[in-house]
Amino acid sequence: MTYPKVYLAHFNHRPNRFIAECTLQETGERVTVHVKNTGRCKELFLPNVEVALSYQPSPTRKTDYDLIAVKKNSAWFNIDSQVPNTLASQAILDGTIVLPGLNGQIVSVKREKRFAQSQFDILVETDTGQKAFVEVKGMTLENHGIGAFPDAPTIRGLKHVTELIEAIQEGYQSYVLFVIQFEKVELATIHTKMQPALADMISIGENQGLRVIAYNCCVTPDTIAIEHQVPFDVTKTFEDPNSER
Template sequence: MKYSTIYLAIFLERSNRFIARCRLIDTEEEIIVHVKNTGRCKELLIPGVIVAVNHQPSAKRKTAYDLIAVKKGLMWINIDSQIPNALASEGLTTGTISLPGITGTLSLVKREVTYGHSKFDLYFETDQQEKGFVEVKGMTLENQGVGVFPDAPTLRGLKHVRELQHAQQLGYRCFVLFIVQFSQIRVATIHSEMQPALSEAIKQAKADGVQILAYNCEVDQETIALKEAVSFDLNQPFIDPNQGKVEKA
């Protein structure tokens, strides 16, 4: 995935979940940007950090730029929440992402399919009559090589895990797939302190056969591409870099 027109900027302030102010490095022009991630991203969106913005002017848009990546130390982290689903769909179709335990060859991959009270990101079928769902989650929160989800409580994510567990019990093959939107990671896990209910739901779903997968990505200011599978460990400890930070009113 390559963005069309990228400029580097200095992050100034996040006005709300959707809007931020930045200053273009080349021209020093102050711009208003759309933040393509409604998560907190407090450890990333710090005044003074370098960010990548995609110039997409349109009469139908309120802003001409999208904020799509943040530089954290020497590592770029993509925060575009629309990217994980696209990467997952492409990865399954091309075979870059493999689904453990699936014996057949994928014959159908379809995005956004309704099941029960949820709309799962991907539905698949194989030539061996296997059918299943893949729920995709982007992961941007990292500390000391540990990547976690979520960076804010998610009732939607909790509902999806429970629905996947139900579908698995009825014979579907179900997966939660974390697309880690950065490269340097040792292990992925759930932010249990942030949302204990989600951690418990994942534990119960795993016990019923739902599989948890994670793939990291190569990222720079202009591109993001799937890299490889990384381990997932529900019991991995995590030190939240945002712990103790005061929420902005």
């Protein structure tokens, strides 16, 4: 995916989850921007850190810019919470993302399909009649080469995993797919200290046939693309870089 009209800026502060104040590098203009991620992202939004803004003016918008990426040390982290689903559906369809245990060739990839009380991100169907639900989660939290989810408690995420397990009992294949929105990562896990119930449910699910997979991305200020599969281990201890913030 390529973003249009991207400008580099420096982050100043974030008054709330939805907006941030930034200074454009080219002109020095101070602008209010829409943050395309309602997560905490405390380890990314440090004072004066370099960020990438996509210029998207519209009469119906309150801000002209979207904040889409943040530079952490020397690497870019995409924070757009809407892009993982788009990347995942395309990559599953073209074979970049492989769903282990799926029988037959994929003939259909549909977005936002309901099961029980959840609306899962993707429904995959194969030429053998097999159906699989894929719930996609973006991952932006990292420390010492380990990626983790979530960076804030997610009741919705816990509900999704619970109902993915129910779907297995109804004959579906079920997957949790983490799209890691940065490149340099050795392993992905659950931030157990942040939400132990989610880690427990993932473990229960894996024992009942739930597949949890993770893929990293190559990220630049104006692009993001799925790169390769990264190992996932729910038992890996994650050290929260925000624990002392």
